[in-house]
Amino acid sequence: MEIEIATIGGYEEVGRQMTAVRAGDDVVVFDMGLNLSKVLIHDNVETERMHSLDLIDMGAIPDDRVMSELEGDVKAIVPTHGHLDHIGAISKLAHRYDAPIVATPFTIELVKQQIKSEEKFGVQNDLVKMEAGGTMAIGDENELEFVNVTHSIIDAINPVLHTPEGAIVYGLDKRMDHDPVLGDPIDMERFREIGREGVLCYIEDCTNAGKKGRTPSESVARRHLKDAMHSMEDYDGGIVATTFSSHIARVKSLVEFADDIGRQPVLLGRSMEKYSGTAERLDFVDFPDDLGMYGHRKSVDRTFKRIMNEGKENFLPIVTGHQGEPRAMLTRMGRGETPYELEEGDKVIFSARVIPEPTNEGQRYQSEKLLRMQGARIYDEIHVSGHLREEGHYEMLDALQPENVIPAHQDMKGFAPYVDLAEQFGLEVGETLHVTRNGKLIQLVE
Structure with missing residues (x-):
């Protein structure tokens, strides 16, 4: 069977991921x-109103x-998880393909x-839910x-396309967490089984391939956050927290530790309301019944007025703006x-790290400067990455x-450390190790 891979997006940058795999006459699009x-x-760019x-x-x-x-023929469009760099173009491109969108709930x-x-x-594409561990026929042979x-982010998977020539494993994005705060640990047992069956x-994802060691568990970030927040227990002024809106496990920890130090948590910002509200509605997380979530600017400002009237020392606003986004709450x-x-x-x-990209770094710098000018004390990098470091990559290649x-x-530049590691496994650049660009085709089996 002919196997061909189109590297469409995400091969020259971090973002706009899109890859297509053709196995015979069947094509699957990932992200x-x-x-x-x-x-x-x-x-003031509003992508909803823009043409593709x-x-x-x-x-x-x-x-x-x-x-x-x-x-x-495209048989399925498969986003791996709900971050915008993996689903943000579906509303602009999916209608071009007569195929269902298949993803976790x-x-x-x-x-x-x-x-x-x-x-x-x-x-108008059909939306098909499939849980981790689930399978679906793609054509007659795949x-x-x-x-x-x-x-x-919760409910993330790595999709695997099983073909007569071996498995195609699409490995974006993950960390090797055996003690997550929400959800099940990474299924390394299944990856090892797939390895024994044969991976073509x-x-x-090479995001952290140049960082030695392994990425810590989310439970480590939770302990770090607990330590930081408990150290503020006796402070009688304002405390504000920000994190990735989609990071439901981190939001859960912030909500719990706010209660520990005698403050009422409140979620503020459109994306904060969207992600946490969706997770709670689908029973992925159990928040307190009285947890306020406000996305509309007027309701957010009403909440800020209430906090000022009742005393900042009684609340923990959990807000958007960890990257210094111009229209976010913290900015x-x-x-x-x-x-x-x-x-x-x-x-x-800041229970988040700056995404290492010039626009984000500049906006975050400006945001912190503005906060410091008002006297704020910054608690930074209370976070663990969602991406594998060097030893995690070694374990995956070994499995x-x-x-x-x-x-x-x-x-x-970001590929280089991963290339060095892959070469230790006997892979050769230009032969079995394919360093590529956006818009290229790679023929694996002719």
Whole structure:
């Protein structure tokens, strides 16, 4: 059977992931993501109202024209998890393909919300839920399987396309967490089984490949966060926290520790309300009944007024803005555009790291400067990554023993450490180790 892989997006940057695998006459598309930094660099861009061609020209979503060179029919569109760099282009591109969108329940719900907010295209693709551990026939000879992984968002999987020539393992994004705060541990037993059955190709996220050691568990971040927040227990001023809105496990920890130190948590910002509300509605997390979640600006400002009236020392606002996004809550607070008044000595907890990209780094720097100008004390990097480090990558290569490897989710500089590691397993650049660019085709089996 002919096996061909199109590396469409995410092979020159972190963001706008999209890869297609053709096995015989069947094609499966993995991810359709957005490069948010390409949007944020422009003022007041609303992607919902933009045409896909304009977004492609900006470098914000994948240029999928290479798909016309694949001689087969798309049978499924498979996002691995609900981060925007993996689902953010579905509302712009999925309608071009007569295929269902297949994902885990939480991811499907987020895709549904993306499609609902779309104002340019009518996306009518069927939405199919499949749990981790589930399988689905792709044509007559291939099978799709979801393997449970742990990441900085719940309900993440690595999809595997089983073909007569061996398995294609799409390995974006994960960390090797054996003690997660929410959900099940990574299913390394199944990965080892797939390795013994035979892996034709492994496509892997290289984000942290240059960092030695292993990525700590989310339970480590939880302990770090607990220590930081308990150290503030006797502070009688304002404490504000920010984290990735999609990081439900971290939001859960913030909510619990707020209660421990005698403060009422409240979630503020559109994306904070969206992700946490969706997770609670689907029973992925159990928040207190009285936890307030407010996304609309007027309701957020009303909540800030209530906090000021009843005393900042009684509340923990958990807000959007960990990357310094211009319209996020924390950025507005730093600019003095909300009723919440920051004062000398108030604490701001960044339970997130800066995404290493110039736009984010610049915006985060500006946000912190504004907060410090108002006297805020910054508690930074209370976080663990959602991506594998060097030893995690070593374990995955050892478990899968792939015949071919395609590094992804980085630029050329970011691929280099992973290439060095893969070569230790006998893979050869240009032969079995395929360092590629966006818009390229790789023929694995002719």
